[in-house]
Amino acid sequence: MENEMKIFKDFLVSKSLKLTRPRKIILREVFQNHDHFTVDELFEQIREKHSNVSRATIYRTMPLLIDAGLLKQSLRCEAKDRYEHIYGHEKHLHFICDRCGKIIEIELKQLENILNDMAKEYDFKIREYNLGARGLCKECQKKTE
Amino acid sequence: MENEMKIFKDFLVSKSLKLTRPRKIILREVFQNHDHFTVDELFEQIREKHSNVSRATIYRTMPLLIDAGLLKQSLRCEAKDRYEHIYGHEKHLHFICDRCGKIIEIELKQLENILNDMAKEYDFKIREYNLGARGLCKECQKKTE
DNA sequence: TTAAATTTTGAGACTCATTTGCATAAAACT
DNA sequence: AGTTTTATGCAAATGAGTCTCAAAATTTAA
Numbered sequence: 205m206e207n208e209m210k211i212f213k214d215f216l217v218s219k220s221l222k223l224t225r226p227r228k229i230i231l232r233e234v235f236q237n238h239d240h241f242t243v244d245e246l247f248e249q250i251r252e253k254h255s256n257v258s259r260a261t262i263y264r265t266m267p268l269l270i271d272a273g274l275l276k277q278s279l280r281c282e283a284k285d286r287y288e289h290i291y292g293h294e295k296h297l298h299f300i301c302d303r304c305g306k307i308i309e310i311e312l313k314q315l316e317n318i319l320n321d322m323a324k325e326y327d328f329k330i331r332e333y334n335l336g337a338r339g340l341c342k343e344c345q346k347k348t349e
Numbered sequence: 350m351e352n353e354m355k356i357f358k359d360f361l362v363s364k365s366l367k368l369t370r371p372r373k374i375i376l377r378e379v380f381q382n383h384d385h386f387t388v389d390e391l392f393e394q395i396r397e398k399h400s401n402v403s404r405a406t407i408y409r410t411m412p413l414l415i416d417a418g419l420l421k422q423s424l425r426c427e428a429k430d431r432y433e434h435i436y437g438h439e440k441h442l443h444f445i446c447d448r449c450g451k452i453i454e455i456e457l458k459q460l461e462n463i464l465n466d467m468a469k470e471y472d473f474k475i476r477e478y479n480l481g482a483r484g485l486c487k488e489c490q491k492k493t494e
Numbered sequence: 495t496t497a498a499a500t501t502t503t504g505a506g507a508c509t510c511a512t513t514t515g516c517a518t519a520a521a522a523c524t
Numbered sequence: 525a526g527t528t529t530t531a532t533g534c535a536a537a538t539g540a541g542t543c544t545c546a547a548a549a550t551t552t553a554a
Binding site: 259263 | 540551
């Protein structure tokens with residue numbers, strides 16, 4: 205936690221930006237949330253704790269956290285962008301169920317190697333990547349029709 | 350072409366839906382377009398040929414083509430969903446440049462195997478998947494600042 | 495430490511892709 | 525042909541995300 209705050213602070217300073225109260229709150233809640241959350245969910249999460257921050261500020265802070273390497277836009281579901289924080293660098297694959305919306309996370313180390321090879325070949329500098337598969341989860345496959 | 354039409358027709362019939370004129374036009378243009386297109390671009394493409402179809406109908410037809418296995422929602426760029434048709438099954442990876450928006454497509458057979466292994470392990474039935482990486486393309490890396 | 499300058503915030507207006515309601519049109523059925 | 529059903533187009537509605545701008549917080553200058 206302290207660690208993330210320091211990273212964010214340093215990042216902000218390097219851009220001549222300030223670690224303000226709302227930004228601190230957002231960072232804290234982002235790291236308290238271990239799901240794939242939407243801005244709206246984060247907004248609610250913050251509001252429940254009576255430490256109000258406007259939606260606009262959250263929207264404005266997301267790219268800062270992403271640039272600071274602390275947050276990732278992980279997937280899009282039902283027309284909403286979803287985010288997840290990044291501790292270290294556990295990259296993963298998401299299986300998203302078309303029917304119940306469940307998100308299964310899978311670590312995938314092999315992937316990184318393949319990607320890096322490709323990036324080298326095409327001289328592309330990867331900032332972030334996402335691998336998502338959609339289909340039916342175990343449970344939903346059983347429910348016929 | 351005839352092939353795709355047949356697949357679409359069969360799909361529609363199986364759902365008690367009809368292969369109408371607008372649906373035929375949309376299918377034809379989807380397969381004439383070899384890019385990652387937006388609904389709006391498809392709309393324009395159709396309009397240029399004087400065979401008008403409303404945006405609403407295009408929006409309504411996209412999920413049908415997807416369900417029929419002929420279309421794929423390939424990526425999202427600048428707040429717009431982009432689609433691409435599916436011939437056979439060339440799945441691929443997209444490198445999307447953050448700066449110039451260029452999309453580099455890469456075939457990735459190895460990936461499929463890994464994914465299938467994982468799907469089996471988690472009992473997940475994959476309908477489609479996407480692997481997208483964002484960063485800087487060769488050219489944009491040179492432009493410093 | 496007060497005053498001026500700068501940055502950030504919150505609230506709500508705005509944008510724009512996508513969805514929806516409804517009246518009309520086309521198609522299938524009788 | 526007339527009736528029922530489904531599809532279409534238009535225009536209005538929706539809703540996530542962005543932007544504006546006045547007020548608030550923070551920094552800098554004196």
